[in-house]
Amino acid sequence: xxxxxxxxxxxxxxxxxxxxxxxxxxxxxxxxxxxxxxxxxxxxxxxxxxxxxxxxxxxxxxxxxxxxxxxxxxxxxxxxxxxxxxxxxxxxxxxxxxxxxxxxxxxxxxxxxxxxxxxxxxxxxxxxxxxxxxxxxxxxxxxxxxxxxxxxxxxxxxxxxxxxxxxxxxxxxxxxxxxxxxxxxxxxxxxxxxxxxxxxxxxxxxxxxxxxxxxxxxxxxxxxxxxxxxxxxxxxxxxxxxxxxxxxxxxxxxxxxxxxxxxxxxxxxxxxxxxxxxxxxxxxxxxxxxxxxxxxxxxxxxxxxxxxxxxxxxxxxxxxxxxxxxxxxxxxxxxxxxxxxxxxxxxxxxxxxxxxxxxxxxxxxxxxxxxxxxxxxxxxxxxxxxxxxxxxxxxxxxxxxxxxxxxxxxxxxxxxxxxxxxxxxxxxxxxxxxxxxxxxxxxxxxxxxxxxxxxx
Amino acid sequence: xxxxxxxxxxxxxxxxxxxxxxxxxxxxxxxxxxxxxxxxxxxxxxxxxxxxxxxxxxxxxxxxxxxxxxxxxxxxxxxxxxxxxxxxxxxxxxxxxxxxxxxxxxxxxxxxxxxxxxxxxxxxxxxxxxxxxxxxxxxxxxxxxxxxxxxxxxxxxxxxxxxxxxxxxxxxxxxxxxxxxxxxxxxxxxxxxxxxxxxxxxxxxxxxxxxxxxxxxxxxxxxxxxxxxxxxxxxxxxxxxxxxxxxxxxxxxxxxxxxxxxxxxxxxxxxxxxxxxxxxxxxxxxxxxxxxxxxxxxxxxxxxxxxxxxxxxxxxxxxxxxxxxxxxxxxxxxxxxxxxxxxxxxxxxxxxxxxxxxxxxxxxxxxxxxxxxxxxxxxxxxxxxxxxxxxxxxxxxxxxxxxxxxxxxxxxxxxxxxxxxxxxxxxxxxxxxxxxxxxxxxxxxxxxxxxxxxxx
Numbered sequence: 001x002x003x004x005x006x007x008x009x010x011x012x013x014x015x016x017x018x019x020x021x022x023x024x025x026x027x028x029x030x031x032x033x034x035x036x037x038x039x040x041x042x043x044x045x046x047x048x049x050x051x052x053x054x055x056x057x058x059x060x061x062x063x064x065x066x067x068x069x070x071x072x073x074x075x076x077x078x079x080x081x082x083x084x085x086x087x088x089x090x091x092x093x094x095x096x097x098x099x100x101x102x103x104x105x106x107x108x109x110x111x112x113x114x115x116x117x118x119x120x121x122x123x124x125x126x127x128x129x130x131x132x133x134x135x136x137x138x139x140x141x142x143x144x145x146x147x148x149x150x151x152x153x154x155x156x157x158x159x160x161x162x163x164x165x166x167x168x169x170x171x172x173x174x175x176x177x178x179x180x181x182x183x184x185x186x187x188x189x190x191x192x193x194x195x196x197x198x199x200x201x202x203x204x205x206x207x208x209x210x211x212x213x214x215x216x217x218x219x220x221x222x223x224x225x226x227x228x229x230x231x232x233x234x235x236x237x238x239x240x241x242x243x244x245x246x247x248x249x250x251x252x253x254x255x256x257x258x259x260x261x262x263x264x265x266x267x268x269x270x271x272x273x274x275x276x277x278x279x280x281x282x283x284x285x286x287x288x289x290x291x292x293x294x295x296x297x298x299x300x301x302x303x304x305x306x307x308x309x310x311x312x313x314x315x316x317x318x319x320x321x322x323x324x325x326x327x328x329x330x331x332x333x334x335x336x337x338x339x340x341x342x343x344x345x346x347x348x349x350x351x352x353x354x355x356x357x358x359x360x361x362x363x364x365x366x367x368x369x370x371x372x373x374x375x376x377x378x379x380x381x382x383x384x385x386x387x388x389x390x391x392x393x394x395x396x397x398x399x400x401x402x403x404x405x406x407x408x409x410x411x412x413x414x415x416x417x418x419x420x421x422x423x424x425x426x427x428x429x430x431x432x433x434x435x436x437x438x439x440x441x442x443x444x445x446x447x448x449x450x451x452x453x454x455x456x
Numbered sequence: 457x458x459x460x461x462x463x464x465x466x467x468x469x470x471x472x473x474x475x476x477x478x479x480x481x482x483x484x485x486x487x488x489x490x491x492x493x494x495x496x497x498x499x500x501x502x503x504x505x506x507x508x509x510x511x512x513x514x515x516x517x518x519x520x521x522x523x524x525x526x527x528x529x530x531x532x533x534x535x536x537x538x539x540x541x542x543x544x545x546x547x548x549x550x551x552x553x554x555x556x557x558x559x560x561x562x563x564x565x566x567x568x569x570x571x572x573x574x575x576x577x578x579x580x581x582x583x584x585x586x587x588x589x590x591x592x593x594x595x596x597x598x599x600x601x602x603x604x605x606x607x608x609x610x611x612x613x614x615x616x617x618x619x620x621x622x623x624x625x626x627x628x629x630x631x632x633x634x635x636x637x638x639x640x641x642x643x644x645x646x647x648x649x650x651x652x653x654x655x656x657x658x659x660x661x662x663x664x665x666x667x668x669x670x671x672x673x674x675x676x677x678x679x680x681x682x683x684x685x686x687x688x689x690x691x692x693x694x695x696x697x698x699x700x701x702x703x704x705x706x707x708x709x710x711x712x713x714x715x716x717x718x719x720x721x722x723x724x725x726x727x728x729x730x731x732x733x734x735x736x737x738x739x740x741x742x743x744x745x746x747x748x749x750x751x752x753x754x755x756x757x758x759x760x761x762x763x764x765x766x767x768x769x770x771x772x773x774x775x776x777x778x779x780x781x782x783x784x785x786x787x788x789x790x791x792x793x794x795x796x797x798x799x800x801x802x803x804x805x806x807x808x809x810x811x812x813x814x815x816x817x818x819x820x821x822x823x824x825x826x827x828x829x830x831x832x833x834x835x836x837x838x839x840x841x842x843x844x845x846x847x848x849x850x851x852x853x854x855x856x857x858x859x860x861x862x863x864x865x866x867x868x869x870x871x872x873x874x875x876x877x878x879x880x881x882x883x884x885x886x887x888x889x890x891x892x893x894x895x896x897x898x899x900x901x902x903x904x905x906x907x908x909x910x911x912x
Binding site (some may be wrong): 006007010011012013014015018019022033034035036037038039040041042043044045048060061062063064065066067069078079080091094095098099100102104105110112114124134139141142264344345346347359363367370373374375376377380381394395 | 462463466467468469470471474475478489490491492493494495496497498499500501504516517518519520521522523525534535536547550551554555556558560561566568570580590595597598720800801802803815819823826829830831832833836837850851
């Protein structure tokens with residue numbers, strides 16, 4: 001195994017980075033479970049024809065074949081999933097008879113896309129999704145709930161401020177119909193490019209490709225320029241003078257999401273009428289999320305309502321969901337040194353070993369500590385104690401334990417806090433480190449004085 | 457999305473099954489961290505040439521290509537990893553400069569093999585591995601440690617008795633050399649087939665393919681027939697009259713592993729001299745594990761010592777590891793109905809909703825409960841209370857909360873234990889369910905009277 005290939009787009013973390021990622025995953029799980037979401041996983045592969053049925057994302061799929069598949073073997077047509085929503089919709093249809101609806105689930109898994117790697121965009125990455133799906137009809141209040149749960153999670157993490165930007169497909173489509181558009185999908189696709197190519201080039205697309213009049217294109221651009229931290233966007237839209245029933249419904253829904261979510265989590269949500277979301281299965285509220293100061297990296301949490309994704313023609317399961325882009329968030333936090341961990345190893349204690357003959361004594365101490373939930377490890381070699389202390393120090397292990405038999409003339413065990421140098425007598429059957437030392441701590445690097453977020 | 461394809465070899469769990477799997481994963485993580493193992497993940501893909509360099513497993517690899525890759529694009533030669541040991545060895549070499557050795561890590565991830573699916577054998581499955589790797593040389597006591605940590609984990613799970621069967625490559629290779637074998641790998645490959653094809657057909661292989669004399673073949677079969685729960689196997693091997701220094705070293709090591717592990721976890725380990733392990737990178741102790749009563753499914757936990765896997769020619773990182781086959785174990789537990797979960801959802805409480813106007817009251821109760829760590833959900837629709845109680849009952853949610861405003865003439869909230877029917881006054885700011893109800897419980901189905909294993 002001589003040659004090592006770093007693979008662009010397939011990020012790997014060092015141990016400290018993994019502590020930070022694990023903290024985010026643990027916090028997500030805790031917040032999701034507090035809100036009643038059950039855990040599910042789906043297989044990593046899906047039939048390609050199923051994945052390409054929705055959206056324009058098919059070019060990014062990784063296709064599988066067995067290395068030594070016989071050439072005459074029928075191609076199974078399997079690819080790695082590119083998100084967790086499409087597989088979950090398939091799961092719901094496949095196992096509907098055994099599930100209770102409405103079904104609230106979270107799903108934390110890796111997904112793969114064969115895109116060109118760039119900042120915040122990977123070929124393999126982890127997502128943490130929540131969705132609620134119902135049978136036949138899904139109550140609107142779940143569209144508020146998605147923003148509230150994700151805002152709760154984001155507020156629980158030691159990260160910069162995050163703002164969830166919300167829009168509504170009915171609002172957009174109703175408005176486009178109201179200005180006379182016939183290809184509303186084409187208008188949406190053009191509007192989706194505002195951040196990339198700017199409004200003037202979008203105006204050209206709207207007139208040439210989506211077939212809008214100059215007046216209609218101007219109104220669509222004016223709509224996309226509206227954003228507000230509250231329901232005042234309703235009057236701004238009304239001022240554009242476009243009338244349509246679907247637009248009115250969308251305005252009303254969006255107002256409820258923004259005011260409802262901000263009532264519970266003040267300042268967490270804004271209405272932003274340029275948010276489009278590329279995937280075409282959304283039918284109601286859509287969500288994106290900016291990390292303040294790091295907007296260029298793109299949305300760290302996105303989702304929306306979908307009415308027709310999980311449907312077998314007879315029975316439909318409308319749903320709404322939102323996804324945290326864990327790998328993208330972790331890449332920002334580590335890449336910009338925004339978050340730190342107190343240590344990379346779980347061990348709170350290193351049990352020293354005086355000589356090979358007394359290793360069983362040290363193992364016994366470790367067993368006693370573990371029986372009371374204290375993570376620890378026994379020194380791998382009976383080096384000089386100074387070297388064993390440095391072993392602990394390099395790993396951030398705060399305590400070194402010296403069994404009595406290890407030290408000449410000592411008649412009791414001692415434990416040393418290697419940060420302060422304090423060394424005191426201790427009994428492995430009762431000694432307890434402070435709660436803050438039991439697990440690695442994860443905290444905002446920029447605010448070292450206040451270690452506000454304890455590891456779970 | 458009309459057509460659903462069940463995919464053989466890609467198992468998926470229903471919510472209750474996932475609770476059981478998650479309990480096993482949580483317990484594994486807890487035991488591993490108590491023993492000082494840090495968490496790592498590696499990317500799901502590796503260069504195919506790297507994966508095929510060791511062992512004979514190349515035919516099982518899934519190769520990736522991008523669906524719309526240009527034909528002239530150089531084939532990247534990437535495949536999905538088939539285990540976690542080879543990728544970890546690559547990770548160690550790649551990031552050695554940033555790692556502290558000896559490095560103790562656990563890794564819980566999915567792996568993929570394109571094998572024909574059969575009982576306990578999947579194309580996608582989850583493994584939970586621990587390994588210790590050192591720089592230059594690895595202390596032998598870690599070979600005892602692997603068995604102890606895995607035995608601790610297995611003893612922490614509500615599963616049938618598991619027995620770790622241990623052998624030693626030095627013992628086997630020394631013995632084969634001692635009887636005059638020149639192709640010791642060939643002898644090992646033949647011995648590895650005893651359980652599949654029986655000793656008589658292995659005898660033929662040993663004589664024809666591995667080139668042993670009838671006497672030598674008989675001795676190798678006699679060696680493979682030896683097993684013992686303690687060091688008495690040493691005398692049994694000695695009685696075969698084969699002398700070799702490597703054999704002696706292997707006997708001595710195996711005796712230490714068996715007696716050392718059983719001293720800490722009585723009855724957890726046996727010496728079984730037919731255990732070979734197919735992969736050829738092992739150089740010392742090898743482990744397999746039988747679940748008593750379910751031996752035909754195959755080993756649920758395997759591993760071994762490897763000295764040359766992580767080596768770049770100049771620097772080597774010898775290691776030892778053991779892996780729990782989580783998917784195989786879960787398939788047995790669920791398939792044979794050995795383990796049950798008290799509920800599929802995390803919610804301990806369903807907060808009832810009297811009518812749409814009072815939904816905010818119910819949401820407020822839920823917020824108060826969550827603030828104190830009690831998982832709960834609010835009823836999705838303001839149905840009649842009987843229907844809301846049945847909603848909770850179908851999900852196994854033990855408590856239904858009725859806000860005061862929801863009930864005519866009530867002046868305080870009440871909470872109903874729907875198992876007993878008891879309904880009492882309660883304050884959302886202070887009410888606490890019993891600890892046993894806070895999370896889904898996971899327990900052995902065969903012993904319902906003793907719910908001995910609480911969910912973490």
